[in-house]
Amino acid sequence: MADVFAFPAVSAAETQAGASVSLTRPGGVPDDVWNAVVSIATMRKLSGVRYRELPVGRDVADYGIGVSMTAERPDAPDVSGAPADAGWIYVLHGDGMDAAADSGVSQGPWRCVGYLTITGIRHADSLTSAMVWESVRDSVGSGVAGTVTVSSDTSFGVMRGDSEWAREFGRLRGHSIEVRASWTPRQATDAGFDAGECVRVWSSLLVSLSGELAG
DSSP states (O other): OOOOOOOOOOOOOHHHTTOOOOOOTTTOHHHHHHHHHHHHOOOOOOEEEEEEEEEEOTOOEEEEEEEEEEEEETOOOTTTTTEEEEEEEEEEOOOOOGGOOOOOOOSEEEEEEEEEEEEEEEEOTHHHHHHHHHHHHHHHHHTEEEEEEEEEEOOOOOOOOOOOOHHHHSOOOEEEEEEEEEOOOOSSSSSOOOOHHHHHHHHHHHHHHHHHHOO
């Protein structure tokens, strides 16, 4: 049964300044799982990314920590309904997690599952998916498996109740990309598993893709 652990919403400035975080450990939580909770709660947040705790389904793993993230786009107007580049990551712990590893070699009880969506892309072609997947592999490792979906959309007319964003840009054709991936994270030997680094790497990928594809 998966447990969802709340972590405080510490701002990027507070985290970078070394703000202390107070957490209450529930009974019966394994040491390595609790260390992962603390690692995520105290990790350095990226500037321009908003983080929130995300509930993990109780049938997903023995223990799970979920984090959603949204990247701020300076080029997008600050209006209600505007699309956002966003994503989430599950850091999962369980006895059967290593069985999902592509290598077939036991790599520990941890597994990561991530999702990203990038919107408002003006140009996309047959090479876009491969370029995006190469960025994913460079970020999390060659053992990652998943999909990249490129969608094209054209809006016709303006319907009653549309947001300000839709009224302004509703007739423009755009593309969006969705990334779904799962991987066995790199396991540290002496310092222990750094779950916060997994979240940081995934949010860094979100920021990177958002910047590269938005033009």
